[in-house]
Ligand SMILES: [Zn+2]
């Protein structure tokens with residue numbers, strides 16, 4: 001017998017806990033997507049630990065409705081998740097700093113989205129909180145992601161921050177390490193390029209052998225014809241052609257409207273195909 005979930009839900013409409021248990025079973029079987037909104041309110045009411053995992057997993061609830069429920073109940077973790085999901089990062093940052101006092105999470109959020117506006121919002125929030133501990137934490141953990149001078153300029157003059165000098169020294173050291181690292185990468189790349197170009201010129205300078213069996217790369221007949229002294233065009237790539245074939249090809253190309261070139265015709269054709 002097939003049981004219709006809608007019938008079950010109507011039958012147990014006065015038993016929310018039962019509804020919750022039934023919906024959990026339904027979702028375990030990847031069914032019941034149409035009850036996602038109801039599931040959010042039931043979880044918020046009776047089983048909060050399962051609410052955030054459900055919000056992360058399901059794609060079928062209405063974010064705005066869920067946000068309303070979580071804001072009303074002051075469920076800040078869930079609120080932050082939904083705010084970020086709906087693209088409202090500023091508000092999420094605000095909840096993290098003002099309500100949750102979770103600077104570490106706020107810094108993670110800014111890092112994750114690499115959003116300059118978000119960073120400056122965070123700096124303003126932290127500085128206006130006038131909490132030396134928060135300012136130190138921001139400098140210590142985000143010193144290399146944002147301009148530390150920007151933070152220092154904003155700190156009120158009458159506010160004392162313990163350990164500020166050491167913090168600044170640490171930030172400068174971190175910067176130094178970063179610059180050093182970039183410099184090393186740069187010089188390693190230059191070395192590679194130099195090595196490759198040396199190899200290239202060495203190989204390009206090698207002799208190329210043209211013998212009795214060598215053929216013209218255009219007409220495919222022998223380069224050195226016994227009955228006729230041919231003039232040749234030899235290219236650095238190793239291809240060789242009769243001057244006469246080369247001139248003919250140049251003439252043909254200009255008839256076809258192609259710009260005649262002095263480069264190897266075989267390699268030029270291969271380049272054109274790639
Ligand atoms: Zn030829």
Ligand SMILES: [Zn+2]
Pocket residue numbers: 235237238239264265266267268
């Ligand atoms: Zn060639």
